[in-house]
Amino acid sequence: MSAALEALLKELCDAPERLSPSVVLTIAQAIDTLKFLFAYPDGGWAKNPAAARILVVDDDEFARIAISRALALVNLKAICADSPLHALKRRTGKRFDLIILDIEMPDRKRI
Numbered sequence: 696m697s698a699a700l701e702a703l704l705k706e707l708c709d710a711p712e713r714l715s716p717s718v719v720l721t722i723a724q725a726i727d728t729l730k731f732l733f734a735y736p737d738g739g740w741a742k743n744p745a746a747a748r749i750l751v752v753d754d755d756e757f758a759r760i761a762i763s764r765a766l767a768l769v770n771l772k773a774i775c776a777d778s779p780l781h782a783l784k785r786r787t788g789k790r791f792d793l794i795i796l797d798i799e800m801p802d803r804k805r806i
Contacts, residue, residue: 699765700725706761717755749773752782753797
């Protein structure tokens with residue numbers, strides 16, 4: 696997770712104009728996740744992290760791409776969706792081990 700966060704921050708250093716409230720929120724959530732991981736150092740919550748199914752839901756294209764690339768750097772594969780509706784369509788019949796969700800997307804209609 697720390698390597699993924701580092702990759703995201705490097706992407707921002709290379710393209711600082713892409714910094715948005717959504718990206719800042721993603722960074723904050725990554726830090727919260729690291730806090731959780733340090734609280735459970737034995738890793739008992741994940742037997743095989745490389746096989747984890749990860750869904751990234753964010754309307755900010757840069758955030759989706761940066762998160763996916765950061766996860767790929769640590770050998771994790773993400774499936775991306777640009778809206779809650781697309782995420783639900785991708786989720787149908789599938790189980791995800793981790794969902795990274797932007798909670799402030801412009802379209803907040805109930806689905």
